[in-house]
Amino acid sequence: MPVGVCGARLTGRDLKHKMRMRRLLILLTVALAAGAAVLILTYTNSLALDENNCLSCHGSKDLVKTTETGRKISLYVSEERVNTAATVY
Ligand code: HEC
Numbered sequence: 001m002p003v004g005v006c007g008a009r010l011t012g013r014d015l016k017h018k019m020r021m022r023r024l025l026i027l028l029t030v031a032l033a034a035g036a037a038v039l040i041l042t043y044t045n046s047l048a049l050d051e052n053n054c055l056s057c058h059g060s061k062d063l064v065k066t067t068e069t070g071r072k073i074s075l076y077v078s079e080e081r082v083n084t085a086a087t088v089y
Helices: 012-047 079-084
Strands: 064-066 072-074
Touching: none
Parallel strands: none
Antiparallel strands: 064 072
């Protein structure tokens, strides 16, 4: 007959209950770890200054637009200037 933590003799039902509790504990740990991972990921994401990923296009010096009069305007935005700007895009 197996003996529980408190020294009491465990019946078959108690043993099954103990196993279920252990599985629940493992599940809880995994869920907690996953939750923490998601939190950390979203937290580091929110630290990025270029939140809307504008620089994926405007970070390129080749991005220009041509006006109706044929004038070329550079749409390049320096990442350094974005990171030090007062406005958050
Ligand atoms: C997928 C690439 C892409 C992304 C991402 C992008 N842009 Fe643009 N943006 C362009 C292109 C291309 C033009 C030029 C459109 C045109 O020729 O009129 C432009 C034009 C602009 C203009 C107008 C310039 C002008 O005077 O006509 C502004 C302002 C601008 N973008 C700001 C932003 C901001 C702020 C973000 C982030 C929220 C952003 N863009 C994200 C490609 C992008």
